[in-house]
Amino acid sequence: MSALSYYLEREGISTTGISLVRENTASMQPPRALWVSFPLGRPLGKPGDAAFQHRVIDAALRLLNRTSGPVLEDYPEDAPTVEVDHAPACPVSFAKHTKETDTWVDGLRAELQTLNPWHDLSRRRRDGRTLVGISGLSMQENLEKLGRLLDEDRLPDAELKWFKAAIEDLKVFCIEALTAKPGEYNQQQIENIFWFETRMGSAVLEFNDRFRDHAELSAITRIIAPRAATINRKETGKADTSNEDL
């Protein structure tokens, strides 16, 4: 963001904007930036709260009135956090994986059937909006393909673009299904359910492990699973146990 700000300003267009990592912005010194303490992924702070978002925008726009810079101002308000106890309960109880008969394809297919009604409900609550669909395949097609790769111990090394899009589709599908009920959610709780309780999350982490051990493609792990999920998994062993039966 700092780079775009610099280049646009150099071409005669005024800029202002949000900084999420103060240290990065302070180092690059874009002309005007408002640092906010919000989580990565949430530059306006709080979803569904127009008044909150307007306060952030107003503070950033006012930086346009400054007569000299660079300007890096700190926004004083934190985004409110949602306690897990106050968030809507997870609508799904995820089944433990069964023994030898439970292939990845079977497990992913079963989980899709469980989550589909919740995803439908979620779309209706969001007036049809969904982030699923960048892979160009249906969820069923993606999961069958991903499951077969895992069952056959193969990596999609010739289809990396599809693979990345498919796992992103899978993640947002789960997020949307898990947040089908109206209410405010604790984002970390949703992340933890996805990575450590769902078969889909286990599948993504399994791909992460297999790419990590690949001689030429280990760098792909950086775009598969977040550091927090892989490190927490090692520390807690939560997700590892789900794969021991396969």
Added chain:
Amino acid sequence: MVRLKDLPDYEREHLLSKSEPPLGPPAWTPLAQEISRSRIALITTAGLHFRGDPTFQFADATFRPISGDENADNLVMSHSSVNFDKTGFAEDVNLVFPINRFQELAASGAIGSLAAIHYSFMGAGLAPSTYETTASQVAGMLKQDKVDAVFLTPV
């Protein structure tokens, strides 16, 4: 919260490793007129685009235009980074791309007008200087649209 002191060591070190020096001598363009008379465009580095548009590559300095006439609820995200929250954007497009908020500002007269076209980049995996060419292209299109100022959002 992205206060580095609150983050685990591995996360703090990763984010600090992304700090780069300034790209050149300071650039500064004063706003030509009052905000209430200015035409404003939104630019995000969140890797947003409409579902039928080409997805962003793993490292990609190109951009996607986002027409103000289209329904922003149809935007999707193909960002290569996995280290940020997506639950909020799934709930509300304005959390990342505050188009409805700016439409409200234009309607109330707080800003002069909203650009016809906004732009989305994907900010990950490349040196900041890699964006010079495409940023310059966008600057040219913004000038054609008589845009005075840009509001930038990362993810």
